[in-house]
Amino acid sequence: LVKERGRGSFRFYQPQMNVDLLSRMKMDHAMRRAMEQGMFRLHYQPQISLANGQLVGVEALIRWLDGELGNVSPVLFIPLAEESGFIITIGTWVLKEAVRQAVLWQNAGTPVTVSVNVSALQFQQTDFVEIVANVLKDSGLAPYLLELELTETILVRDANETLNRLHALAALGVALSIDDFGTGYSSLAYLKKFPISKLKIDRSFVMGLPDDEGDRAIVSATIGMARGLKLKVVAEGVETIAQRDYLAGLNCESFQGFLCSPGLPAEEFERLMASFPRD
Numbered sequence: 001l002v003k004e005r006g007r008g009s010f011r012f013y014q015p016q017m018n019v020d021l022l023s024r025m026k027m028d029h030a031m032r033r034a035m036e037q038g039m040f041r042l043h044y045q046p047q048i049s050l051a052n053g054q055l056v057g058v059e060a061l062i063r064w065l066d067g068e069l070g071n072v073s074p075v076l077f078i079p080l081a082e083e084s085g086f087i088i089t090i091g092t093w094v095l096k097e098a099v100r101q102a103v104l105w106q107n108a109g110t111p112v113t114v115s116v117n118v119s120a121l122q123f124q125q126t127d128f129v130e131i132v133a134n135v136l137k138d139s140g141l142a143p144y145l146l147e148l149e150l151t152e153t154i155l156v157r158d159a160n161e162t163l164n165r166l167h168a169l170a171a172l173g174v175a176l177s178i179d180d181f182g183t184g185y186s187s188l189a190y191l192k193k194f195p196i197s198k199l200k201i202d203r204s205f206v207m208g209l210p211d212d213e214g215d216r217a218i219v220s221a222t223i224g225m226a227r228g229l230k231l232k233v234v235a236e237g238v239e240t241i242a243q244r245d246y247l248a249g250l251n252c253e254s255f256q257g258f259l260c261s262p263g264l265p266a267e268e269f270e271r272l273m274a275s276f277p278r279d
């Protein structure tokens, strides 16, 4: 609800309200300014093995602390950046920054696989594979230490072109995963066809574990299918010990969630990293 109360008074917006055109344009402008001013950061959220508690990787999550707007959630600005096309600039920055950090960890003798979220528009750039190849080459990162998280939206488009691009990325040696698995409208056929190594079970299915019968069915079927297809599985959004134990009982490989840690700035993540068992 928006209440007009005359000049100088406040307006109250419901959070779920569509952002109107004017604020879209303002946000787009603010995003460009923030990029110029270096106001974006990456946080890193650990993925933990359910079998032995070891660190299996980290997901890079973008953070924007704006001078005027405060903290702006990626849930808000990523969709706007996708609409305006600015996601290309953001996405390239995220890729370079995540790789820069991964190289620091690699060279410190504590290599960790860093997952980067890739938006549909970014993936559709004709030179996307070239960009990834160049960033890797310039950085000296072992390619297997980079993982790209793709959404089902990416995978349903133009099957042939997508398949070629995925094979080209896989040929570089980077790992490919499907993010928010189960929330899209894609066909299961692509799981067999595409060179993907990991599924990330969406948080919306993990939330109801272990009580919700529907979530139990979906999660156990996904894990079973992944095993049959020799794909790794990460459960997203694990917040409770009961959820973690249920997933461990299904032989799910790993989890990510507030139970272990939220996304953290690199230096804070490094302190946490030192506390995980290593072999």
Ligand code: C2E
Pocket: 045, 060, 061, 062, 073, 074, 075, 078, 091, 094, 117, 118, 119, 179, 180, 203, 236, 237, 238, 239, 256, 257, 258, 259, 262, 263
């Ligand atoms: P996502 O890729 O599925 O990332 C997981 C989101 O769930 C993150 O939210 C993370 O902070 C949150 N999360 C992790 N564990 C828990 C938990 O236990 N409980 C709850 N309630 N939430 C948890 P975040 O960072 O706000 O990002 C939201 C979405 O924005 C991401 O979903 C992703 O789609 C997008 N995003 C974030 N960073 C980037 C980026 O660098 N590039 C692109 N293209 N998209 C990004």
Ligand code: MG
Pocket: 059, 117, 149, 179
């Ligand atoms: Mg993700």
Ligand code: MG
Pocket: 179, 180, 200, 202, 236
């Ligand atoms: Mg996800």
Ligand code: MG
Pocket: 180, 202, 203, 236
């Ligand atoms: Mg998600």
